[in-house]
Every structure is written in structure tokens, then in C-alpha cells.
Amino acid sequence: MAIHKGLSLRGIGAKAIDSVLRLGYAARFIARTAASSGTSLRRPRLVIRELYFTGVLSLIIILVSGLFVGMVLGFQGYHTLQTYGSESALGVLVALSLVRELGPVVAALLFASRAGSAMTAEIGLMKATEQLSAMEMMAVDPIARVVAPRFWAGVISMPLLAAMFSAMGIFGGYLVGVVLIGVDEGSFWSQMQSAVDFREDIMNGVIKSVVFGFAVTWISLFEGYDAPPTAEGVSGATTRTVVTSSLAILALDFLLTAFMFRGV
Amino acid sequence: MQRSTLDLWVGLFVVGGIGALLVLAMKVGNMSGIGVSESYPLVAQFDNIGGLKPRAPVKSAGVVVGRVAAIQFDNEKFIARVTLNIDKHYTFPKDSSASILTSGLLGEQYIGLEGGGDTVNLNPGDRIRQTQSAVVLEKLIGQFLYSKAAEGGDKK
Numbered sequence: 001m002a003i004h005k006g007l008s009l010r011g012i013g014a015k016a017i018d019s020v021l022r023l024g025y026a027a028r029f030i031a032r033t034a035a036s037s038g039t040s041l042r043r044p045r046l047v048i049r050e051l052y053f054t055g056v057l058s059l060i061i062i063l064v065s066g067l068f069v070g071m072v073l074g075f076q077g078y079h080t081l082q083t084y085g086s087e088s089a090l091g092v093l094v095a096l097s098l099v100r101e102l103g104p105v106v107a108a109l110l111f112a113s114r115a116g117s118a119m120t121a122e123i124g125l126m127k128a129t130e131q132l133s134a135m136e137m138m139a140v141d142p143i144a145r146v147v148a149p150r151f152w153a154g155v156i157s158m159p160l161l162a163a164m165f166s167a168m169g170i171f172g173g174y175l176v177g178v179v180l181i182g183v184d185e186g187s188f189w190s191q192m193q194s195a196v197d198f199r200e201d202i203m204n205g206v207i208k209s210v211v212f213g214f215a216v217t218w219i220s221l222f223e224g225y226d227a228p229p230t231a232e233g234v235s236g237a238t239t240r241t242v243v244t245s246s247l248a249i250l251a252l253d254f255l256l257t258a259f260m261f262r263g264v
Numbered sequence: 265m266q267r268s269t270l271d272l273w274v275g276l277f278v279v280g281g282i283g284a285l286l287v288l289a290m291k292v293g294n295m296s297g298i299g300v301s302e303s304y305p306l307v308a309q310f311d312n313i314g315g316l317k318p319r320a321p322v323k324s325a326g327v328v329v330g331r332v333a334a335i336q337f338d339n340e341k342f343i344a345r346v347t348l349n350i351d352k353h354y355t356f357p358k359d360s361s362a363s364i365l366t367s368g369l370l371g372e373q374y375i376g377l378e379g380g381g382d383t384v385n386l387n388p389g390d391r392i393r394q395t396q397s398a399v400v401l402e403k404l405i406g407q408f409l410y411s412k413a414a415e416g417g418d419k420k
Contacts, residue, residue: 055274055277
């Protein structure tokens with residue numbers, strides 16, 4: 001009994017030290033990535049290729065999800081606002097919830113599961129099949145050649161995807177609210193325009209999505225780079241990427257929202 | 265060949281993303297509309313502005329003719345000084361009156377401008393003399409109760 005307790009205590013201690021160690025390693029990893037981004041600047045083609053894989057291939061899921069989220073918001077918002085006789089504020093509701101919260105957050109969650117997991121699996125497999133070691137043998141820095149372009153592609157594509165998600169969602173809300181239910185089109189757009197502020201709402205949403213893009217890409221790349229070089233290790237790393245990035249997105253969202261809308 | 269189609273897609277992606285941002289800024293946000301066109305300032309003083317906010321519309325006969333530019337508190341007279349930016353296409357007579365109104369029962373507050381009969385128009389920077397403050401619901405109810413109580417007292 002006593003031995004068992006001692007063992008589990010030791011286990012907890014080891015886990016705690018291990019997670020702090022991993023955090024430090026992750027910080028060193030991102031610092032090295034940032035320091036060796038010169039190659040990505042000199043060879044923008046590397047970044048463009050990764051932009052295709054992380055951004056363009058995520059487009060379909062982002063656009064379709066945005067459309068549906070907007071349409072659901074249109075239905076639900078109308079249902080609630082109608083009881084107060086203010087269904088003309090539907091545009092405000094749809095636009096503000098998308099631009100401020102749902103756009104950046106849902107787009108980042110989708111991005112983590114669509115592009116983040118793919119990045120982890122790719123880098124993990126590169127490590128497992130010793131491609132990264134082979135690069136080092138040829139005096140090619142794998143961080144500069146493989147990791148940094150993916151990092152910048154993720155950071156660039158995330159705000160673009162979030163903006164497209166929001167725009168698509170507002171279009172979905174318009175389809176349901178105005179075309180299907182018949183809310184007055186003029187008040188839908190004009191109330192939206194008078195309520196949504198460019199700097200306060202739209203730019204804060206963009207800042208959020210940049211931060212999320214940074215966090216998701218960092219986590220996915222690190223999990224891939226740190227994955228045990230076995231099939232099991234890569235699959236575990238992929239799962240951890242999705243779980244950790246989702247939690248990180250939601251936690252960061254709370255922090256950023258608390259900072260940004262403190263004065264309101 | 266392969267490379268150029270890839271570039272095309274990435275280009276389309278970036279253009280689409282920036283386009284979406286522009287749509288958000290122009291169509292959803294308030295980057296367009298009055299404020300871009302030229303305007304001139306007018307000043308109005310109110311005893312109480314209620315829930316009026318900067319950027320609230322200024323309407324005359326229901327048409328938006330400008331926006332509230334700034335709201336300041338005058339610490340000497342203890343009143344609110346509201347600066348209005350009026351579209352320069354519209355001019356108002358010197359004896360126009362400004363009142364703070366509410367759109368709908370729970371809607372946003374705006375400033376209603378009512379044209380007067382004077383032959384001289386308000387110049388940029390002029391003060392609107394006749395103003396009517398926002399209706400504060402609590403005061404209204406208080407007045408109502410007071411008058412009811414007074415009525416009841418008379419009957420006794």
C-alpha cells in the first residue's frame with residue numbers, strides 16, 4: 001500500500017517535471033524557428049507551397065462551416081429577437097457574434113483539426129522515417145527548411161481563413177434572415193453597419209485570429225517535431241495536437257476577450 | 265506547370281481573404297457612409313443626454329443628415345456639450361431645434377433636428393439654441409406619480 005502510494009507520488013512528480021521540461025523545449029523550439037526564418041524570406045516559394053496545403057485546402061471546410069454557422073445564427077437569432085419585437089437587429093447579432101467570437105474561434109478550431117493535425121503527422125512521419133536526420137546529414141537545417149515555412153504559412157493563413165469564415169457566415173445569416181424569413185433588408189444591413197465598429201470589432205477579431213494561428217501552428221509543429229519516431233508515437237502526437245490546440249484556442253480566447261472588451 | 269497552378273490557388277486564397285476583410289470593413293463595419301463625405305460641425309447643449317453615444321445618427325425628418333462627433337461635459341454649467349457633424353449638403357436655419365429621441369421603445373438614441381423659419385442659416389461651429397433633453401424614464405414615472413398623488417389629495 002505504502003509502496004504503491006510512493007510510486008504514484010513519484011509518478012506525479014515525474015509527470016510535472018516532464019511537462020515543465022516539454023514547455024521549455026517548446027519555447028526553445030519556437031525561438032529557434034523564429035530565428036531561422038531567414039530561409040523562408042529568401043525562398044518565398046517554400047511558404048507559398050505550405051500556404052497551399054494549410055490555407056487553400058482548408059478553404060472548403062471553412063467556407064461551408066461558416067455558411068452553416070451563419071444560417072443557424074440567423075434562425076436562432078430571429079427566434080429569440082422576435083419575442084422582443086426587434087428582429088431588425090438580426091444583422092447586428094449575426095455580424096457581431098461572428099466577427100468578434102465565432103469567426104476567429106471556430107475557424108481556428110477547424111484549422112487545428114484540418115491543417116494542424118496534418119502538419120503534426122507530416123513532420124512526425126518525416127522524423128520517424130529519418131528524413132529530418134538525413135537533412136541534417138546534408139547540412140540542411142530541418143527547422144529552417146521544413147518547420148519555419150509551415151509556421152509562417154499557418155500564421156498568415158489563419159486570419160485570412162477567419163475573415164472568410166465571418167464573411168461567409170454573415171452571408172448565411174443574410175440568406176436565412178432576409179431571403180428566407182423576410183427581415184427587412186435595409187434595416188438588416190444598416191443596423192449592422194451602425195453597430196459594428198471597424199477598429200473595435202473587426203480588427204480585434206483579426207488580432208485574435210493571428211494569435212490563434214500562432215498558437216495552433218506552434219503546437220502542431222512542436223508535437224510533430226517532438227513525436228516519438230514510431231507509428232504509435234505519431235498517432236499520439238496528432239491526437240495531442242488537436243486536443244491541446246483546441247484547449248489553447250479557448251483559453252486564449254477568454255484571455256484576449258477579457259483584455260479587449262474590458263472597457264465596455 | 266504544377267508550380268504555376270499551385271501559385272494560382274495560393275494567390276486566389278490570399279485575394280479571397282483580403283477581399284473578405286474588405287467586405288467586412290465596408291459592408292459590415294461603418295468605414296463607409298457619412299463621415300467619409302465632407303461635413304461641418306454644429307454644437308448643441310443638453311441638460312441630459314440620456315444614453316446618447318458618439319457616432320449616433322443625427323436625423324431630420326427621419327433622414328440621416330449627420331453623426332454625433334463628440335460628447336463633452338461642461339464642468340462650469342454642468343451640462344453636456346454635444347458636437348454634431350452635419351453633411352455639408354444640408355443647411356439648417358438659425359432657429360432650428362435639436363432634441364434627443366429614441367428609435368422604438370428600446371432602440372438606440374439619436375438626435376432629431378427640426379428646421380426653423382429663420383432666413384439665416386447656421387454656420388459651421390454655431391450653437392443650436394433650442395434643445396430638448398432626453399426623456400429619462402425614472403423622472404417621467406416620478407412626475408406621473410407626483411401628479412397622481414396631487415390629484416388624489418385634491419379630491420379629499
